[in-house]
Amino acid sequence: MNPAETHRHYQQVAAAIAFCVEQRVAQPGLAELSEHLGLSEFHLQRLFSEWVGVSPKQFLKFLTKQEAKRRLQQQSVLDAALDLGLSGSGRLHDLMVTCEAVTPGQFKQQGAGLEIHYGVVASPFGEALLAQTPKGVCKLGFFDGADGWERLLLELQAEWPKATLRRDDGVVAPTAAKVFGSATRASNKMEPGRLHVLMKGSPFQLKVWEALLAIPQGEIRTYQQVADAIGSPDAVRAVASAIGRNHVGYLIPCHRVIRSTGEFSQYAWGATRKQAMIGWEACHR
Known part of the structure; x- marks a missing residue:
């Protein structure tokens, strides 16, 4: 993959992440996210999973405040x-x-x-x-x-x-x-x-x-x-x-x-x- 294509893919995934953060309370589904980005559900799912390693739904869950707080509570103070x-x-x-x-x-x-x-x-x-x-x-x-x-x-x-x-x-x-x-x-x-x-x-x-x-x-x-x-x-x-x-x-x-x-x-x-x-x-x- 050439640098230009890599950068374009990053921009698409970054836009997906930004939308998920903004709409995290509503927990948007793949269809809504795809429509917002102007990409097919299949293409978005594949691109996001290849780039991030999990589906948009799983990543959205991780990014919620509740998940962040849970992770912090589970971690000890720098041992x-x-x-x-x-x-x-x-x-x-x-x-x-x-x-x-x-x-x-x-x-x-x-x-x-x-x-x-x-x-x-x-x-x-x-x-x-x-x-x-x-x-x-x-x-x-x-x-x-x-x-x-x-x-x-x-x-x-x-x-x-x-x-x-x-x-x-x-x-x-x-x-x-x-x-x-x-x-x-x-x-x-x-x-x-x-x-x-x-x-x-x-x-x-x-x-x-x-x-x-x-x-x-x-x-x-x-x-x-x-x-x-x-x-x-x-x-x-x-x-x-x-x-x-x-x-x-x-x-x-x-x-x-x-x-x-x-x-x-x-x-x-x-x-x-x-x-x-x-x-x-x-x-x-």
Whole structure:
């Protein structure tokens, strides 16, 4: 499947998810959903099931507030599974993600002397900008349309103002294959090996981002639970702010954190995308 077709399919599934969320109280059936999207019931059922792994009806059930609250009640407050260890590494789908923080000197230099390659990559969750240095991925953000792309590029420039930025889709393509290789029906396993992420933030932000890596795939946490996990139970707002400043989407899984009410809001790349990621992971645990 070519990137254009992949992106079109994502847009159709995203529209289906958005409609389900908006109409979740009414619990729309397949016929109503198909009519809204202008697709046949057969095509929608097949596309949605291939993409998400379950039927629209099953996914709709998962996305209700009641289901989100039930899952939270069943989960303990970040137990041993959220132990960060000394390495600061966490298990993310079938890939080991190793994080390395920039040094204070590198932070001050703002990327001077650093070459960053970036490009557009296709993903199961829409198009994305992926940027990498010799030490690892330094940005991964999703976008819709030219405006979204320009915004991400401006963010990259602001994050590394003195670095040399070079667009090369071919250079970042192998990294994208590792990141999203298991997020498709065609490939159930990641390519072997480790993926490195270069993290740039304050010590507190780095601590929060490392805690996100320890949340198991297919599970969700509240901001309070993350604050408890890093030993700062009274810093919920600061934790939420740090999560919002995550520049490496999906790999540093901020999509796994939701409000205590069960709302799937507050996601830099859109609530629909967040719901798609959580649902896909829950269905493929």
